[in-house]
Structure formats: structure tokens, C-alpha cells
Amino acid sequence: MKFKCLKNDIVNIVQYANSFTTSKNISTILQNLYIEAEGNEITIKSTNLQTAFTGRFEAEIEQTGTTTIPAKKFAEILKELPDGSIIDAEFTGSKFIIKSGKSKFTLSTLPPEHFPTISDITPExxxxxxxxxxxxxxxxxxxxxxxxxxxxxxxxxxxxxxxxxxxxxxxxxxxxxxxxxxxxxxxxxxxxxxxxxxxxxxxxxxxxxxxxxxxxxxxxxxxxxxxxxxxxxxxxxxxxxxxxKLFNIEYKVSVRLPKERILDSVKRVSTLTSDITHAAVFSFNHNQLDIYSLETEYGQGYESVDGIEYENEPMDIILNTKHVIDVLNHIDTEYFIIKLVGRKNPVLIFPDEDWYRYLLTPISIERKL
The missing domain is CATH 3.10.150.10 (DNA Polymerase III, subunit A, domain 2)
Structure with a gap:
């Protein structure tokens, strides 16, 4: 095998392929890339047996052939070469030689016939x-x-x-x-x-x-x-x-809230939540939302967000602040909708645009009055 290509044509393919290899504690062949030179195309494969990658790019091929080389080391070599570099690669029968400018690298190889065959599927x-x-x-x-x-x-x-x-x-x-x-x-x-x-x-x-x-x-x-x-x-x-079906239950209360104000408040209160439950109370009452952590050995955090449109009966619900932060970080709109049934029922959260939605399970903790 012998071929010539530009770094820019091969480096990304190799980096992507490297993500599909396995760690060192399994089979050595699964840490290698399978490389095939045929016609005017290089094919690079990798697998961890559960998933597999195949990438192709055009190259100047002087001699066809196949081999396998260490994925991580090949990726590291390519990354350090200057952009626009011309790469000459050759498999001598035992070693894979990479030349670029005045640089030369030699990689060990394993027989390509040891590389696992990726299953064929008959698409239905x-x-x-x-x-x-x-x-x-x-x-x-x-x-x-x-x-x-x-x-x-x-x-x-x-x-x-x-x-x-x-x-x-x-x-x-x-x-x-x-x-x-x-x-x-x-x-x-x-x-x-x-x-x-x-x-x-x-x-x-x-x-x-x-x-x-x-x-x-x-x-x-x-x-x-x-x-x-x-x-x-x-x-x-x-x-x-x-x-x-879990999203189709009847909700009694719907509140439209400003995302950034709520997100910032939850982040601040979360600094004093339990390391295990990350629990905070979300208390809706007369156009106001109070967010406060349950008292821990470190103390307690409290925030109040006023000016919201809430005119229903007061309602408290305990939620995991990490989950609330995760959900709000994935909402793209300025405002979001939260729908409630009761303190023991799931909470529905979705953006102004309703093509994605989230349900959060409340935390059941009996608070001392």
C-alpha cells in the first residue's frame, strides 16, 4: 500500500474514526484503524463491536492494499502536522510509514484479517x-x-x-x-x-x-x-x-415565565441545595414565584421572582434544581411555559414554540412546618 494525500482530507476522518475505537483493556485490534487503498479512494474503518465507523476520501494511490494501525497515535501525528501538509503513507509489509516534509513516523501494524467484520443488514x-x-x-x-x-x-x-x-x-x-x-x-x-x-x-x-x-x-x-x-x-x-401519553394528562395550571430570570435564580439557589437531592421548593403565589432550597448543613438559599402572571391557588412543588437547569439550558425562547397539577404530579415544561417538551418528576420530601 502506498498513497499520497493532503492532511486536510484525512485528519478529520481519522479523528472521527478514533471515537469509535475501544479502550486499552479490551482487544488491541479494536484500538486500530483499518485502512484500505483501492482505486482512487482511501477507506478508513473503526469499531468497538457495538458501533462502527466507515469514512472515505480521495487520494493519489500508487499501490493498493490494506492494513491496521493504532488509531490514537495516528490521530495525534496528523493533528501536529501543519495544515496543508502533503502526506506520503506507505505500508511496507510490517510497518506503516508516514512522511511529511522533513518529518517521518513509523507505526506498528496488525494483520487486517484480524479486524472484525462489520455486520451487513437487510434494511426493512x-x-x-x-x-x-x-x-x-x-x-x-x-x-x-x-x-x-x-x-x-x-x-x-x-x-x-x-x-x-x-x-x-x-x-x-x-x-x-x-x-x-x-x-x-x-x-x-x-x-x-x-x-x-x-x-x-x-x-x-x-x-x-x-x-x-x-x-x-x-x-x-x-x-x-x-x-x-x-x-x-x-x-x-x-x-x-x-x-x-405521559404528556397528555390534564393540567390545572399554566404559567408563562421569563427563561433567563428563572434560570439565573435557580442557579443561585442551587448553590445551597443538598448534594444528594439538589432539591428546591418552587412556590407559586399571587403573581410571584419564590424559589428556595431546603435547609442543609451549609444554610439556605432564597430568591423571589415577581411580575409573573399567576392568579390560581398557591402551589408548592419540590424539584431537582440540576434537572430544572438542564431543561432551561435547552430551551431557546425568551419565555417558557410550565404546567402544573399538584405537588406530587409531574411538571410539564416547554418553550413558546411547541416542538419539544419536557416532564420533570417532583421530589417527595415531607417538610417540617
Whole structure:
């Protein structure tokens, strides 16, 4: 194998591929990149067995071939070379040699036949949509995905296609996020898949690379095609049922609040909340919202926000301030709506534009009067 390319053509592909390799405590081959030179194209692959990356770019190929090289070290070398550098790469049969200007690097290799084969899938479902649209939706629900692997269905983002709608949702026992998008044409089939959090994190990084993304799935695996990049992922074959129904309960109270004022107040009060519960009381009463922490060993924080439109019966609800801050940080509008039923019922929060919504579970703590 022997080829020549520009640093700018290869460096990003290698950095993206590096994100799909594994840590040192597993198989060495999974820490390597698979490189293939064929025709006028270089193909770079990486995998951690759960997800896989394939990227392609054009290069001047003098000799075809394949090998595998350490992903992290190759990425570090490319990063340090000057932008615009011309890179000459050659596989000699045992070593991978990189030359650029007066620099020369030699990397060890492993046989390419040891590199895992990425599973083929027979797609049952296919959709194509704008990358920007999917990225916005994923960013709105990503932080709601649970890190607790005792219940696998909560460790991914639910991707539901029905009619001319796409619905993404995620939950972690204490907060739920849901977002919807409507398309001009109806999709041919309805389906639901549960995409692992790690895959969603990597997709968000890659979706800026092309205007459109296509998705193929057999509901056990999925492939995302973004320009010259293909992402493969195994799917979570468990689902949280009826997440959407939780948003359709009847709320007694609806209040429109200024986002930045509330966010700043919650941040200040949160400095004196419990390190375990992060709990604060949100007390609605006569056009005023009082926010105060439950007294801890450190003391107590209190803020009052007046001038809000609240004319219902007084209502107190205890919420996790970290979750409130997370939700408000993902709201883009100047004002947001909060809907309430009672102090033991979930709280609905959404922006002035109603294409994404959040539910927060209140904290049950008996306060001393």
C-alpha cells in the first residue's frame, strides 16, 4: 500500500474514526484503524463491536492494499502536522510509514484479517431527512438519556416514525424529553428503534458534514449515511412504552415565565441545595414565584421572582434544581411555559414554540412546618 494525500482530507476522518475505537483493556485490534487503498479512494474503518465507523476520501494511490494501525497515535501525528501538509503513507509489509516534509513516523501494524467484520443488514425501513433537523432534535433529548444500565430501555433515544412525523424521546426516571418534526410527505412504513446514547453523541458531531442523512434499519441494527461517512450501530431491543401519553394528562395550571430570570435564580439557589437531592421548593403565589432550597448543613438559599402572571391557588412543588437547569439550558425562547397539577404530579415544561417538551418528576420530601 502506498498513497499520497493532503492532511486536510484525512485528519478529520481519522479523528472521527478514533471515537469509535475501544479502550486499552479490551482487544488491541479494536484500538486500530483499518485502512484500505483501492482505486482512487482511501477507506478508513473503526469499531468497538457495538458501533462502527466507515469514512472515505480521495487520494493519489500508487499501490493498493490494506492494513491496521493504532488509531490514537495516528490521530495525534496528523493533528501536529501543519495544515496543508502533503502526506506520503506507505505500508511496507510490517510497518506503516508516514512522511511529511522533513518529518517521518513509523507505526506498528496488525494483520487486517484480524479486524472484525462489520455486520451487513437487510434494511426493512428507510428514511432520508435533513441533517440539521435531526441534529436539533437529538440535542433536545440527549441529556434526558439515562446512564443506568440496569434498565437498558432507558439508555437510548427512542426514534419513532409514523405517518409524516418523526418523534424522538428519552427518559431517565426523573426527567423525560420529547421532540417532534413534521414532513411534507408521509413515510412508507411506521417503526420505532432505540438508539444507544453513545451512538447519538457521535451522530451529533457528524451531522454537520452533509445536508442530508439517510437511515436504514432492521430494528436490531441501523446504518446512518452522512455524505462520505457511514455509521453502523447495534440497537437496544427494549423500549419504554407510551412515553407520549405521559404528556397528555390534564393540567390545572399554566404559567408563562421569563427563561433567563428563572434560570439565573435557580442557579443561585442551587448553590445551597443538598448534594444528594439538589432539591428546591418552587412556590407559586399571587403573581410571584419564590424559589428556595431546603435547609442543609451549609444554610439556605432564597430568591423571589415577581411580575409573573399567576392568579390560581398557591402551589408548592419540590424539584431537582440540576434537572430544572438542564431543561432551561435547552430551551431557546425568551419565555417558557410550565404546567402544573399538584405537588406530587409531574411538571410539564416547554418553550413558546411547541416542538419539544419536557416532564420533570417532583421530589417527595415531607417538610417540617
Amino acid at each position: 425501513y428507510f428514511i432520508r431527512l435533513k441533517s440539521e433537523e435531526l441534529k436539533k432534535m437529538l440535542e433536545k433529548i440527549q441529556f434526558c438519556i439515562s446512564n443506568d444500565h440496569s434498565k437498558l430501555e432507558y439508555t437510548g433515544g427512542h426514534f419513532k416514525v409514523f405517518g409524516n412525523k418523526l418523534e424522538l424521546s428519552a427518559a431517565d426516571f426523573q426527567k423525560i424529553g420529547i421532540t417532534e418534526s413534521t414532513f411534507e410527505e408521509e413515510f412508507s412504513d411506521e417503526f420505532t428503534i432505540n438508539i444507544p446514547k453513545k451512538t447519538i453523541t457521535e451522530l451529533i458531531k457528524l451531522l454537520d458534514l452533509d445536508e442530508f442523512v439517510s437511515i436504514e434499519t432492521d430494528r436490531k441494527q441501523a446504518i446512518f449515511n452522512i455524505g462520505n461517512i457511514t455509521i453502523f450501530t447495534k440497537l437496544i431491543e427494549k423500549y419504554i412504552s407510551s412515553l407520549n
